[in-house]
Amino acid sequence: MKNAFAFFLFIVLTLSASLPTEASDYLNDVVRANGLYAEKHYAESAQAYESLIKKGMQNGYLYYNLGNAYIRMGRTGSAILNYIRARKWIPRDENLEANLKFAIQQTRDKIELPPAGTLNVLFFWANDFNFNELIVFAISLNFIFWVSLTLWMCFPSLKVVRNALLCFLLLAFVSIGVKIKNESDLKLGVVLAENVEVKSGRAEDAVTLFQLHEGALVTVTGKHDSWLEVRLNDEQKGWVPQNSLGT
Amino acid sequence: MKNFSATCAALLSLFLIPALSTLSFGEDISVTATVDKNRLTLEDVLQLSIIIQGTQNTPPPELPSLPDFRVTAAGTSSSTQYINTQRSVSITHNYRLTPMNTGTIVIGPSRVRANGKTYSTQPITIEVQKPSSSVAPADRAAFVEAILSSKKAYIGEQLVYTFRLYHRVDAKNLNLQLPFDKTWFNKEDLGEPKSYIKVVNGIQYHVQELSMALFPLKKGLVEIPASGIELDLLRTTQNRSRQDPFSRFFNDPFFNRRTQAEHKVLRTQPLSIEILPLPEGAPKGFKNLIGHFNISAELGKRDLEVGDTTTLTVTVSGKGNVRDISFEEPDLKNYFKIYPDKPEFSQTVQNNQITGEKVFKFALVPLEAGSRTLPKFSLPYFDSASAQYRIAKTQPISLNIKPSSTKENLNLVQSGQQNVAPTKPEIETLGRDILPIYTELDKFKSDGSYSSTFIGAGFGSPVILFIISAFIIKRQNRLKYDVAFYRRRNAYKNASQRLKQLTEHSDSKEFARQLSEILREYIGDKLNLQGKAITAEEVEVRLKESNYEPVKAEGTRKLLEKYETLQYAPMTRGSTKELLGESENMIKVLEKQS
Known part of the structure; x- marks a missing residue:
């Protein structure tokens, strides 16, 4: 038992170490970029956001703010591009949807986003969650499922719960698959x-x-x-x- | 034999005669045309027969052009005759010619093709006359008449066209053709034909009467052409032949009566009528209603509360085109919500006059309390009888509306707009812009993709934990229920504890016995045996069977034998300590082997 606990502690520590950590410098840069935007120095603001992204910071709100800066600069194409990138991370954000729609209306061709395919209609929730959210959801469900499997060994009456959780887990895996397919195909x-x-x-x-x-x-x-x-x-x-x- | 030959000859002739009947045998072919009369009237029908002598295998004759007649085929008949061994065949094609015009008409030659030749008939001259006006209708077996209810009518006024057939003899196969010009009239049937008996100039006739209503469409003098009826008159005649003795024998009207069908075409006289335009001075709201109309209005409840419903019923009835009447909703929209119902229309025919009734219903829901008077409904129309415009009006209706006893807000929807969402005041969009940037710092925590280590550990660690847990649970269950496993697992532990508890006993015999017992029980636990009852030799065998090294098994046996020996021989203090160590080593060795 002691060995098992030690192993579990090791896993938790490993996961904690791999989780993204806040960097005060990064946040300072964000504050500076936001400040430039507020002072209507849109070009400098966009440059500040771009430099953060180049450093490897991937954040939906960062792309969103960058899109706003570009649209203020009159660069509709870059704005739309960054709004679309932001959708990958914050797919349910209403402000993002509104600004993207606005930006498309500003274009000459006014081409809307392509409609969802059959697979996306069936797995409609896959588009409402970003990849990380789907992963966390699947990991949580995976953990619950294995716990239920362990409990089922002691209490065989939990068979229904075990089967239901297995179905949900499979659904979560398929959802991740659909998400990966979407991002690779479209x-x-x-x-x-x-x-x-x-x-x-x-x-x-x-x-x-x-x-x-x-x-x-x-x-x-x-x-x-x-x-x-x-x-x-x-x-x-x-x-x-x-x-x-x-x- | 003679009888047999006669029978054969009879049978042969029976088959051969019909077979040869269609052959001409070289007989000369002749074609003639005959008519049943040369003088006839427009009411008569001419019977034309084309007789082909000498053959029966010809195509139908080619009739000449007969524009003055309506031609209908009346069948064919053929005949075969044997006179003094001379056989003659013929076929007759019959036609019924109904004259359409009067005058002298020549029926041209008809042509027949037979045996590669063309044969023609002689032309026939026919004289067609008008029906004799000298003969009073009453003296005739049948006659027809057509009557129009009026010789003058206004546009839209109802006229009644009546066709009557008078007949004294039975009439069959009636085929009536009524003229009707859609450009001048609208037609409406006035029910089933009537049949009755009427006496004309003292003679009783059966009368068949058919009426229809005509509604003129445009002004002018118009002639309604003659109506015609084709029929077969069945005349009954007495056989006058007195020379036949059988006739005298059967001198009974039943046997002497003979019915003869006479095909006739009876035509009425054309009728003319003057269609008058409607006079000037039509009242406001006049919608081409012609006839005579009455209008009435009724209200369901006259005392009601705001929000209650009452029904306003407007009934229009009369002679004329009631079907075309329509009313708009009364102008009450400030005081009532109005729900018009679909009008109900019914039509009846009385004395060849079309009368109708149309009922309009409006559900009224008062919006305000107070006394109200519903406006009159008026119906302007042209009275053709008096040649004047008139306005039929309803009586004004008063009603008393009380405030609603339940203070509910009315949520009524105007009829016809039921699917329209209630109009909200729309806020005008003055400009469009993007929504602002995000400044909350907690949102900017980097969302970088999870590493594969994190994902692998996230999915893999529960599996590993499960495997460990499953192992533990299984082991616990085994310890709980598997006695052999439990004994084997605890064998060393028990033996070690007992060895520690064992003090160097003063009685060396007892000491040896206890050591022997500990070792036997250890082996018994390990091999799931009864350790106390097992002999040293059996221990060696069992250990070897359980894959222990033979040397160790043999050593164990010797040690057990040593214990047995020492139980009967005295030991020094030092030797017991040595024996204890030897026993501990042996158990450790066996434990490593297990």
């Missing part, structure tokens, strides 16, 4: 250039199929050298230079 791109010509091939002299403008949302379906294959719908697709698009 790669959204945002036009950052003021105007981009979508070509029929990966060459500047290829036929221009159609034009997109800053902030237009496209689905990135392929990459070759410095060219990205983008798709608007079932019929309209083509190639754009990689540097004209933010993903």
Whole structure:
């Protein structure tokens, strides 16, 4: 028993060590960036947010604030791109949804986000939680399930509880799978250039199929050298230079 | 034999005669056309027969163009005759020609194709006359008439067109054709045909009468063309032949009566009528209602509270186009909520006059207390009988509305807008902007993705904990229920404790006995045996069976034998200590082996 307790303590300490910790410098930088924004120094504010992100800080609200700074600067494309990045972390944030909608309305092409597929309709909750939340939920459910399994060894009448928890656990795993699939399949791109010509091939002299403008949302379906294959719908697709698009 | 030959010949002739009947045998073919009369009236029907002699295998004759007749086929008949061994065949095609015009009409040659040749009939001249006006209708077997209720009518006024068939003899296969021009009239049936008996000039006729209502659509002088009826008149005649003795024998009207069908086409005279436009000066709200109408209004409850419901019933009845009457909701919207019901319409025909009734119902819900008078309903119409415009009006209706006894707020919805959401004052959007940035620092705690170690440990540690727990639980259960396991697990512990408790006894015999007992019980616990009852040799065998090293097993046996020996021989103090150590070592060795 002593050995088991020691092992458990080791696990807890390991987990604690791997959890993200607050860094006072990071928070100071956030305060500074927010202050610049409040003083309407939007460019400096955006630069401060960008430098935090470059340092490896990944936070939905950081992307959201950065999006706001860009939209104040008139860079709708960068704003939409950062709002979409923020959705990965704070998918249920109403302010984010409102600002993203506003930003799309400011674009010339006014292309809305692609509709949810069948899998997303079935597992609708998967889009309302970020990946970390789904992981924590699954880990918690996993822990409860194994505890229930242990208890079931002593109290066989807990068989129903055990089976129910197993179903929930499997559902949680599938939800994580759906989330991973979504993020790998649906790669959204945002036009950052003021105007981009979508070509029929990966060459500047290829036929221009159609034009997109800053902030237009496209689905990135392929990459070759410095060219990205983008798709608007079932019929309209083509190639754009990689540097004209933010993903 | 003779009988047999005669029978064969009879049978042969029976089969051959019909088989050969259709062959012409080289007989000359001739085609003739005949009519049953050369002079007829428009009421008569001409019977045209095309007779083909000499063959029966021809296609139907090709009739000439007959624009003055309506032609209907009346069947074919064929005949085969044997006269003095001469056989002759013929086929007759019959047609019924109904004259459409009067005058002298030539029926051109009909053509028949037979044996590759074309045969033509001779032309026939026919004279068609109008029905004899000298013959009084009363003297005829059947006649028809058409009557219009009026020779002048206003647009929209109801007219009654009546067709009557008078017949003294039985009439069958009636086929009536009434003229009707949709551009001039709307038609409405006035019920089933009537049948009655009427005496005309002292002669009794059966009368079949059919009426329909006509509503003129535009002004002008219009002629309603003649109506026609085709029918078969069944005339009964007496057989006049007195030469036949059988006739005299059966001189009974029953046997001498013969019924003859005569096909007739009877036509009425065309009728003309003048359709008049409606006069000037139509009152306000006039909606082309022509006839004579009455209007009345009733209210369900005259004393009611705010929020109660009462029904206002407006009934319009009369002669004319009642179906077209409509009313708008009364202008009471400031005082009542109004729910109009679907109007109910019923129509009856009395004396060939269409009368109808239309009932309008409005549910009224008062909104304010007080005495109110409902406005009159008025119905302007044109009275064709007096050729004047008139206005039918309801009487004013007063009602007393009390305040609601229950202070409920009315939540009424205007009819026709039931699906419309209540209108809210909309707040005008003056501008649009993004929502502000987040400044709460706790939100900025980094959300970096969890490391694979964290995820692995999160999912794996409960599994490991479960395995450990399961092992412990299983072990506990085994200790609880598995006696052999329990003895084996506690064998060394028990033996060690007993050895520690064992003091160097003064009585060396007892000391040896106890050591022997401890070792035997240890082995008994280890091998789940009764240790006290086991011999030294059995211990060696069992240990070897349990995969102990033979040397150790043999050593154990020797030690046990030593104990037995010492129980009967005295020992020094030093030797007991040595024996105790030897026993402890042996148990330790066996424990390591287990």
